[in-house]
Amino acid sequence: MPPREHLLKIGVAGIRGVVGEFLTPSLACSFAQAFGTYVGGGRVVVGRDTRASGEMLMHAVACGLLAAGCEVVDTGILPTPTIQMYVAATRAQGGIAVTASHNPPEYNALKLFNAQGLFFNTYERAELLDLYHQSDFRQAPNEEMRRVITDYESAPKLHFRKVLAHVDAERIRKRKFRVALDAVNGAGAVTTPGFLRDILNCDLEAISVDPTKPFPREAEPRPEVLGEIAELVRRCHRDIGFAQDPDGDRLAVIDETGLVLDNDDVLALAVDAALRRLPGDVVVNLTTSSAIDDVAAAHGRRVYRTPVGEANVVETMQAVNAVIGGEGSNGGIIFPAVHLCRDSYTGMAFMLDRMAETGEKISTLAGRLPKYFRRYGKVAFQHGRLGPLMQSLEARFPAAQNDRSDGLKLLLPEGWIHVRASNTEPLLRVAAEAKSEEQVEKLYGEVLTLFG
Amino acid sequence: MAGEAVKSLRISQVGLRGVVGGGLTAAHVLDFASAFGTFLEPGKAVIIGRDPRASGIMIREGVVAGLLACGRNVIDLGIAPTPVIQHTIRRMDAAGGISIGASHNAAEWNALKFFGRNAIYLSTAEANELLDIYHLKKFSFCEWNEIGKLHKEANALDPYLDELAAVFDFNALRQLRVVVDCCSGTSALILRRMNERFGFSFILINEKMQGVAFAHEPATNKDMVGLQLAPLMQPLGADAGFLFDADSDRVAFATEDGTPVSEEMVLPLLADYQLPRGEGKLIITNVSSTALVDEIAVRHGGEVVRVAVGRQAAIDALSIYRPEQIALAGEGTGAIMMPQFRFVYDGIVSMLAVLSMMRERGRKLSGIIGAYPKYSILKGQVPLVTHRMPALLAALRETYADGRASVVDGLRVDWPDRWFHVRVSQTEPVVRIISERRGEAPRELHDAVIEQVRSFA
Numbered sequence: 001m002p003p004r005e006h007l008l009k010i011g012v013a014g015i016r017g018v019v020g021e022f023l024t025p026s027l028a029c030s031f032a033q034a035f036g037t038y039v040g041g042g043r044v045v046v047g048r049d050t051r052a053s054g055e056m057l058m059h060a061v062a063c064g065l066l067a068a069g070c071e072v073v074d075t076g077i078l079p080t081p082t083i084q085m086y087v088a089a090t091r092a093q094g095g096i097a098v099t100a101s102h103n104p105p106e107y108n109a110l111k112l113f114n115a116q117g118l119f120f121n122t123y124e125r126a127e128l129l130d131l132y133h134q135s136d137f138r139q140a141p142n143e144e145m146r147r148v149i150t151d152y153e154s155a156p157k158l159h160f161r162k163v164l165a166h167v168d169a170e171r172i173r174k175r176k177f178r179v180a181l182d183a184v185n186g187a188g189a190v191t192t193p194g195f196l197r198d199i200l201n202c203d204l205e206a207i208s209v210d211p212t213k214p215f216p217r218e219a220e221p222r223p224e225v226l227g228e229i230a231e232l233v234r235r236c237h238r239d240i241g242f243a244q245d246p247d248g249d250r251l252a253v254i255d256e257t258g259l260v261l262d263n264d265d266v267l268a269l270a271v272d273a274a275l276r277r278l279p280g281d282v283v284v285n286l287t288t289s290s291a292i293d294d295v296a297a298a299h300g301r302r303v304y305r306t307p308v309g310e311a312n313v314v315e316t317m318q319a320v321n322a323v324i325g326g327e328g329s330n331g332g333i334i335f336p337a338v339h340l341c342r343d344s345y346t347g348m349a350f351m352l353d354r355m356a357e358t359g360e361k362i363s364t365l366a367g368r369l370p371k372y373f374r375r376y377g378k379v380a381f382q383h384g385r386l387g388p389l390m391q392s393l394e395a396r397f398p399a400a401q402n403d404r405s406d407g408l409k410l411l412l413p414e415g416w417i418h419v420r421a422s423n424t425e426p427l428l429r430v431a432a433e434a435k436s437e438e439q440v441e442k443l444y445g446e447v448l449t450l451f452g
Numbered sequence: 453m454a455g456e457a458v459k460s461l462r463i464s465q466v467g468l469r470g471v472v473g474g475g476l477t478a479a480h481v482l483d484f485a486s487a488f489g490t491f492l493e494p495g496k497a498v499i500i501g502r503d504p505r506a507s508g509i510m511i512r513e514g515v516v517a518g519l520l521a522c523g524r525n526v527i528d529l530g531i532a533p534t535p536v537i538q539h540t541i542r543r544m545d546a547a548g549g550i551s552i553g554a555s556h557n558a559a560e561w562n563a564l565k566f567f568g569r570n571a572i573y574l575s576t577a578e579a580n581e582l583l584d585i586y587h588l589k590k591f592s593f594c595e596w597n598e599i600g601k602l603h604k605e606a607n608a609l610d611p612y613l614d615e616l617a618a619v620f621d622f623n624a625l626r627q628l629r630v631v632v633d634c635c636s637g638t639s640a641l642i643l644r645r646m647n648e649r650f651g652f653s654f655i656l657i658n659e660k661m662q663g664v665a666f667a668h669e670p671a672t673n674k675d676m677v678g679l680q681l682a683p684l685m686q687p688l689g690a691d692a693g694f695l696f697d698a699d700s701d702r703v704a705f706a707t708e709d710g711t712p713v714s715e716e717m718v719l720p721l722l723a724d725y726q727l728p729r730g731e732g733k734l735i736i737t738n739v740s741s742t743a744l745v746d747e748i749a750v751r752h753g754g755e756v757v758r759v760a761v762g763r764q765a766a767i768d769a770l771s772i773y774r775p776e777q778i779a780l781a782g783e784g785t786g787a788i789m790m791p792q793f794r795f796v797y798d799g800i801v802s803m804l805a806v807l808s809m810m811r812e813r814g815r816k817l818s819g820i821i822g823a824y825p826k827y828s829i830l831k832g833q834v835p836l837v838t839h840r841m842p843a844l845l846a847a848l849r850e851t852y853a854d855g856r857a858s859v860v861d862g863l864r865v866d867w868p869d870r871w872f873h874v875r876v877s878q879t880e881p882v883v884r885i886i887s888e889r890r891g892e893a894p895r896e897l898h899d900a901v902i903e904q905v906r907s908f909a
Contacts, residue, residue: 019596025517026482033478053596060482060517066510067478106596139473142560143664145506148513214597 011129013311013423016100016109019053023108025060031110032061032096034132036068038124039115041138042093047075047083047155049099049187049247050211053108057098061110062148065096069140076152077211079187079248080111081343085162086155088117088339099187099247102220111247118340119311156191160199162338163345166277167353173201175356180238180254181206182229184221185213186246188344195345196242200352205236221245221252221331223260234258240351240362244344250331251344253351255363264289264328266347268369271324273350274335275299280323283316285309286409287418287431288328294370307406308420314340329376329431372415373437375444379428379451386421386428392450393419414439417447462879463586465579465764469554469563469879472507476562481514484564486593487586488550489522491578493569496547497525499540501532501608503553503638503699506663507562511552515564516602523594525601529608531661533638533700535798538571539612540605542794553638556671556697556785559664572795573767609645617650619792620804624811626652630803631690633681635670636662637698642800655688657681670697672704672786672799677712685710691810692817694803702786703799705806707818716784716829717821720744722802723780724820725809727752732779732791736769738762739864740873740886741784744827747890754779760861762878763787763797770795828893833882834905841876841883844908848874851904870894872901883909 008017008027015031017023036044044065048054054077062072073092075083080097087095093115100107112120112128120128131137179202183189189209196202207228208216218225221243233241233254241254253261268291271282275296282296283304296303304320306312310332317325317336325334332342333350354365381389390408394400397417400410407420407428415434422429430447434440460475462468468484470476492498498519502508512528519526527544529537534551541549548568554561566574566582574582585591616622632654634640640659646652657680658667668679672695681693685706693706704715723735723745733754735745738761749756759765766781766789775791782788788802789795810817845863852872855865862875870889877884883905887898 019599020521020593024591024593025486025514025521026479029478029482029514029517051596053599055602056517056520056599059513059520059602063478063481063510063514063517066513067473108596137477139477141471141473142505142507142562145472145510145663147509 010132013125014110014112016103016107018106019057019108025056028057028060028110029064030135030137031132032064033068033137034128035094035096035112036065036070037138038128038131039070039093041069041140042071043073043090044070045073045075045083045087045090045092045095047078047095047097049080049097050077050185050189051100051105051108051246052214054098057108061096061098066145066148067140068138069144069146071146072148074148074150075155076150077187077190078155079159079191079344081249081339081341081345082155082159082191084113084117084341085159085339086117087113087115089158091115097247101247102245102250104219105215119314121311121315156194159345160195163343163349164199166335166337166346167349168356169200171356172349172352176201176203177352177355178203178237178239179205180229180232180236180241181209182217182226182241182243183209184215184217184219184244184246185210186215186219186244186248187211188244188248191248192244196348200349202352205232205238207232215246219246221250223252226252226254226260230254230258230260239355242344242348245331248344249342251333251347252331253347253362255366256361257363259363261362261366262374263331264291264372264374265366265369266331266351267326267328267333268292268295269354269365270326270333270335270347270350271295273354274324275301278323278337281320283313283320283322283325285313285327286403286406288326289372289374289433290416291370291372292328305403305405309423310334310342372433372435373440374431374433375440377430377444377448378422379430379448381426381428381451383426389428389451390419393417393447396446396450412443415443417443419447463583464878465574465576465583466762467564467566469557469561471560472510472562474560478510478514481511481564482518483589484586485515485518485550486522486591487582488548488566489519489524490585490592491582492524492547494523496545497527499527499529499537499544499546499549501529501534501537501551503555504531504636504661504663505553505559505562505698508552508663511562511564515550515552520600520602521593522591523598523600525603527603527605529605531638531641532608533642533800534565535701535796535800536608536612536642538567538796539615540608541567541571543611551699553699555699556702558669559662559666570794573763575771576764576768579764609642610649613642613645613649615793616801616804620808621811622650622652625804625807626650628691628807628810629653629655629689630807631655631657631681631684631688631693633657633667633677633693633695634659635668635676635696635698636660636666637670637696637700639696639700639799642700655690657684666698672697672702673715674704674712677704677706682706682710682712692807696799700799701797703802704786705803705817707821708816709818711818713821714829715786716742718786718788718802719780719782719784720748720824721809721820722782722788722790722805723748723754724752725805726779726790727754730779730791731776734773734778736766736778736781738765738783739858739861740875740884742827742829743871743888743890744824747825758858758860761875765861825890827888827890829886829888830893830895830898832885832898832902833877834885834902835909836876836881836883837909840908844905845874847908848901848904870897872897874901874905
C-alpha cells in the first residue's frame, strides 16, 4: 500500500488541510459555526497568518461565527500567541487563528482557543468535534446578528508589554544588540521588526519581512532551511539571529558564528532563564533532551514529561503549575507568566536578556549546556504492526526503564530511545539521545535494525 | 404539506431566499456563492453589495469566502442599492454580481440575487445551470496560490448618478417638492447624495438605515403608502410622494392631495411616459397586471406581451426581442425596467420618470392619474392543495368556457371588460386569485371563482 497523504484532517486538533479541493470554505464555515455554538455566542477573536488562503478562510470563519450569533473581532495578520493573549485580555468567549503554523503554504488550518486564550483541552475538543458532526448549530435570526469589528493595533502592544515584564528591557536596549531576523514573510513580518528594533533597540538586519509575499523557505524553521539567515549573521557580524515560523509561535536561534542552535538547547537556555527568575517546575515532552533535566536539577527543580503535542504539555503545565515548558525538537518555549502558549517573542527576549545579563556570546551560553547527542528519524509501518515492534524493542533492552505514555520510551544508562506513531502520517517517529556520538548512533542503529 | 417549513427557505431559478437562521443558513450561502464562482466565466471580478439587514454581514462574509475560493476577485460596495450594484457590474465590466438583500420582504428574511454579464438577472437556462452546480456541490475551488482578493469600492453612487443625470433633466426635476419614505432602506443613500450633489430637495422620512427594525414592512403597495407617506403630502405641500423597498428596485407613490395610489398604477403610468418617447413599442408584463396597461398601449400604438408571473419569465421574455423593440418591462408590484437603463429594475429611475412626466405635461400627479379610465382590481388567496391544482384549473376553464383562456401561468380568462387569473404563488403555499374590471369591481365573478377554488382546497 502506498503511503496515504492526509490532505484533510478533521479531528480533535481542529481542522487542517490543503486549501482548495480539500479544505473548503464551507468546511471552515461549518467548523466556525460549531465553535460559535460551543462557546455560546458572544465575542470571538479571529486572526491569521500570511498564507494566500488566509483572507478567504477568515471570511468563511467570520460567516460561521456570525451565523451562530457571535460578534467577530478581526485582528488581521498576527502571530498566534499574540491572538491568544488578546483573547484572554479582552474577555472574549474564544478565538480562532487561521494558520497551519509550520506546514507548507498549500495547507491551512483553524487553531481554536477558549476564553482564557488557551488551546481547547482534550474534553473541550471532543465536545466541539461531536457538535460539528451533529451539525446541530445555533442559527441566529436577524435580530441577533452581530457585527465584525476590526482591531489591528492593540494586540501586539499587549503581547510585548507582557513579555517585557519578565526581562530587564533597559539592560537589553543599552547593549544595542546586532540582530538578524528571518520572519519567513509570515505573521512575524508584521510585528517582529518593531519588537526588536523599536522596543528592544536592536540594530536589525531583517529578511523575509514582507507579509504579502509567499514563504521564501520551508515554513518550519529547521536548521537545514535556515542557510540564508545563518549566512546573514556571518556576513553582517550579528550577535544573534532569530528565525520564526509563519505564525510566530516557533523560534530558531542562530549563534554569532552562523550556527543554528539545537532547539533542545534553546529550550534549555530558556528554562535556565526562567528558573533564575521564578520558582517552580518544568514540563517537556518525552522526546525533549535530558539537558532539561540537568538544567532543572541545577536549580533544584523537577521535570515532568508528557506525550508529544503542545496541548499535552500545556495541560500538564496547568496541572503542576509549571514555570516553564516546551517541546525541544519543535522549537517551542512556553512561559505561562506571559501566556500559556508557545511564544517566539518570549524566546527572543530571554536570549537577549541572558546575553545582556552575562555579557557572554550566545555560543558561549549554549556551549555551557550539558552536551548530549541526538538522532531523529522516521520509519514507515503498517497499522497493526506497532505493538509487535514495541515488544521486540522492549525485549532487546530488558534492563531499560519504560515509559508507555506515548509510544515507548526506553531509559538506558547511556541515554534513551523514544518510538511513537505519528498523529498525521502512517509513520513511526524514532528519537535517540546519548552522552556521546558513538552511543547515540549505536542506539539509533539498533532500533532501525530491529524494525527492518 | 407543512406550510411554515415551505415558507422559510426557497432555492429556485430566482436564487436563494429564506428566513435567516430558520431556513437560510451560512452553509447555503457558502455553497451558493461557490456555485456562482464556479458558474461564471473565468477571469473578471464579481461585484457584491447588500441592503441594511443585520444578517447581511454574515451573508457577505460567506459570499466573499466562496467567491475568493473559486479564484474570483471580489469588489464589495458595502451597503448599496441593487440598481447601483447592477450599474457597477456594467461600469467595471465585471463577470457578474450578487445583491444580498430580501428587497420587499420583512427584516428577518434575506436573499441572494445573481447577475451575470451586463448586470442582467440570470436567464432560466443560466439559473438552471447554477442550480445544478449548487446541487452537485462540485465547485471549482482553485489552488491555494490562485485564491482571489477582496477590494472595496467606496463610491459607486456617483457614476450611477452621472448616468441618470445624462438621461433626466435634473435642473427641471429638482424644482419639484418630493417626499420619500425610505423605509429604513438603501434609497436614502441615493437621495441624500442627489440633494447634496445636484441640489434636489427630497424630504426623506424613515431615512436612517436599520438592520433589524424597519420603520414598517418594506413592501411597495397602497397600504404601506397610506401608512406614513400619504398623510404627509398636504401638510408638507408636496408635489408627489414615493415609497421604496429595502434595496430600491421597487417603488410605489402617493399624489399631491394625499391619495395613496395602487401599486398596479406604476406600470401603466410609466408605459404612458415611455411609449411616446422611443421606437420601442412592446410592453412586457405578466398575466396578473392591470388591463389599463393594454388600453394605454393601444392609445400609443404599443403592444402588451403577457408572460408568467415572476422575474424569471420577464427576463427570459426580454431576451427574445431586440432591445430597441421594447418600451418597458415590469410587474404590478412596482418593479419596472426601462431600456435606457439596460433593463434593471430600478425604483429611483421609475420615480424620476414619473417626475419627468409631471414636468413635461405641466400637470399634477392626481390629474394625470385621474385622467385614466377607472379599473377596479380584487385580490384574494386560498390555501394550496398542490395535487388538486390540475383538476381545479380544468374545472375553472370549463366553468368559464365563454371567455378567452390563457394558460401561460395557471389560468387567466378574459372578456372584453373583465378578466380573472388563478395561479399558484411562487413564494407562499397559496393559490392567488386576481380579478379586474373596467369600471366597478367584478365582485360577483371574483367571489364565484374563489368559491370554486376553495372547493378544491
